[in-house]
Amino acid sequence: MIAITIDGMTCMSCATHVKDALEKLPGVSHALVSYPESKAQVLADTGASRDQMLVTIAALGYRAAFDEGSNKRDSGKIPATDKPGSGLHIAIIGSGGGAMGAALKAVEQGAMVTLIERGTIGGTCVNIGCVPSKIMIRAAHIAHVRRESPFDAGIAATVPVIDRSKLLAQQQARVDELRHAKYEGILVSNPSITVLRGAARFKDSQHLVVHMTEGGERTVAFDRCLIATGASPAIPPIPGLKDTPYWTSTEALVSDTIPERLAVIGSSVVALELAQAFARLGSQVTILARSTLFFREDPAIGEAVTAAFRAEGIEVLEHTQARNVAYSDNEFVLTTEHGEVHADKLLVATGRTPNTRRLALETAGVAVNAQGSIAIDKGMRTSTPHIYAAGDCTDQPQFVYVAAAAGTRAAINMTGGDVALNLGAMPAVVFTDPQVATVGLTEAEAHAQNIETDSRTLTLDNVPRALANFDTRGFIKLVIEESSGRLIGVQAVAPDAGELIQTAVLAIRNRMTVQELADQLFPYLTMVEGLKLAAQTFSKDVKQLSCCAG
Template sequence: MNHIHINIQGMTCTGCEEQIAVALENIGAKHIDANYPRGDVTFKLPKNVEIETAKKAIDEAKYQPGQAQILQRQEKPILDDGADYDFLIIGSGAAAFSSAIKASETGAKVAMVERSTVGGTCVNIGCVPSKTMLRAGEINGLAQNTPFSGLQTSAGPADLAQLTEQKDELVTQMRQEKYIDLIDEYGFDLVRGEAEFIDDKTIQVNGQSITAKSFLIATGAPPDIPAIPGMDMVDYLTSTTALELKEMPKRLAVIGSGYIATELGQMFHNLGTEVTLMQRSERLFNTYDPEISEAIGEALIKEGLNLITGVTYLRVEQKAITKNVYIEVNGEEQVVEADQILVATGRNPNTKALNLEAAGVKTGKKGEVQTDEYLQTTNNRIYAAGDVTLGPQFVYVAAYEGEIVAGNVLGLTKRKIDLRFVPGVIFTKPSMATVGLTEQQAKERGYDVKTSVLPLDAVPRALVNYETTGVYKLVVDTQTRKLIGAHIVSENAGDVIYGATLAVQFGLTIEDLTNSFVPYLTMAEGLKLAALAFDRDVSKLSCCAG
């Protein structure tokens, strides 16, 4: 089959993409990828079907086909003269492994360079360890404070050393099974050491020069430390070292209020620590819809965390037995005393040691690698993916980008990244999840929008759980009634958001949501109830009338 690319005029929405796909399927095309923002379609066409037939099918679907191109596919890439590898990847996280696996499957000769622990942030110091510790904290918190009056539950002091040991065992197991074992399975090389570019074709590792046709920079982003006076004189925690503690701090001061700050802050609170969250802005998650940030703020305060907003950090000092954070709020100086300080103010790209200037690769203000829509850097043989680009910092985005890079590097595809429909989840309790546009973003992009804001006490599952702090907010294009954004604060919001993601991605309307079946007494029912709330008062419906 020939791999075809055609530019198309006239596509304006995901429904247009579907019409193009149906038209091409009818003539036998496979693996169709129509994309209205970039105005093109790629697909595979049987060799006995002419390209003109495909263009005619598009024309008959009322769209205007433009230039067509046959994409060349290399079944097995051929090395440059004298090059050691087809594809060399710096880093060993999600983007790196996704890219290495796809490239290796084509027969390319692939190497991966790692200076530290294989597996990157997620499995070692991010998603896996934090989420298992969050679950431990959640269980302990429920034991201490159940909403059910007929239960007698309690919890003794948390043994943090034992919890950390169990967490470390899980991390070791998953690192071995999901990363290290795959190196031999797919047959690519692992080079231990720190990589430094010598020129755009060569890196040096432990004094050894290694050449490659193409490179992927996937070195991630470690915690960022703010320039607060005295910070360099204080023994502070980061998201990494906080998960290595063996003893519970009595008081924890958290500098920052993003997802790491709130997740770890709530975890320590649930395990018995007095926690104070401090943030510069006037509300939590100020880029989110106000109803969403207000709901999560209310939940954290209700649970007993201290939240200070509108903070200006003055200095940090380490005393004999305490660490003090001096802040200014509304013109008045305050001091927050703590046994430990957790710094959770974002992340910085890991690029300082790479000597990217020698390879002609430009970086941004924070050192992030600058890429185009194909994830290509300013050097056309070098790509970058994952957190090192300061894009959405999710492991699934990194893996998606790594796979795209492998295809583009080896000439198998020429794909642009499309991050319009990336869901995000914050694993607090209640959790927070979002996909698509906020109300403000939609208005800034010219949409005439309607919104539905459904309090969690309108969702039957929340009522039976006796946990009603939260909200569902839907953002809809008034003209088409298509869902363009969904934002949730509730139990299991991270699971519910997948349904909303599909609805946003594939252009479902309010009627599509209200006419669908949804299991009763699930948090997913909140999506349908929020959709019904556009046109009726859901408080006047019987329990399962939705």
């Protein structure tokens, strides 16, 4: 680390100008400039020109000199502190949940961070994923209950008028607000984080080359690196598809119109959330499922959601694949083994592919699996020990909260710690209506691990909250280890399944038995009370219990 004293700065903007100028010099990886202290600390390669640093600062109108006492004392390192990351420079590729979690924790640990983003700050979740999709889903829910509800006999239903352009403007305004508050604003206000706008690739295991958005290239040296580049929609190799103006979730979420007819290829989270949202906003929706809905989950989940969708008029074609896609005269024609499907728009939502192919990972010795996902251990280390990875570009589950937790733990490990990410009780929620929420093992998964199980399924017509809502669609299923009675898995389909699943997470995490869960106090007329009732079914007939019977 090279220490420089600077005279003549009058505000924080002066410090920012000096920082930006220094970081454009060849060999300079990072500069930390303090206006109050009139100092700069520069992390640079040994070949970087020290004289050029002074000339650059002078060209801005300030007086600069090397702090030789500090430079001699530090011997090229950041002054020692009690923070474990002091002296480290960490490069982070990406700016989503995993990247931000890592950047903030690394700075907290004393490291300096260079964060590199080729697109929009904030990654998938806030910009084109979780946030806009849940806003659209909520708007669609409001439209649905205005059109139809269990209380129509006493509350007159009405046909809502949908102005998608206004809904989209509201949606985008909240996206922009959250991106600025939770990503852009935080990065700008943190002097220990430098943001480079451009596409990064590995030069070797200690350097990145960044093709800058504004032009030119910069080389970034690092002590540790985190890859958090996320994933993009996977496109199946269906003949004719690539020559059509199909949608991925990205295009669907920013469409300012609602198509009269929408075909959806896919049978899992993104496909089903958006299919139902468009149906409730006015589209006639047809879903093409290669197998069944949620075919990787407990079969009862797919059956329950399929029934709910069909009751709303959504056409679900199971065991159906598009063998060819054609587009002419503003119409899609999908040829299947069961006939043709005609639509005005086509949404393809068949999974996501890790953004790793352009990183030149092989030059840094970073291994990927057959799908291109980066293989990591429980500490987020790749096959190159000082290079880490987190989030959707890895072989971990693709959830933003998993990415953020992984990024935070990676930063701790990059700065000398040794922590792991335990995914044994990882909750998952799908925001269809009814919602799908799961944690732990299904019966099939437990049997694959040679665990003998017992299970009970409680239909929602046994849950007082569901009865009071006049909406008993769905169920709650508990899976236990037969020998111990310990809860090991929960699968729920219910209008508020996402709000009850964290209680199940805590029960599994704390190794509770089903009897211990049944003995807990749960507030009456809440959906989470269904967990208690489901637990009681292992020893009682809940149909014979009075309200609140413990």
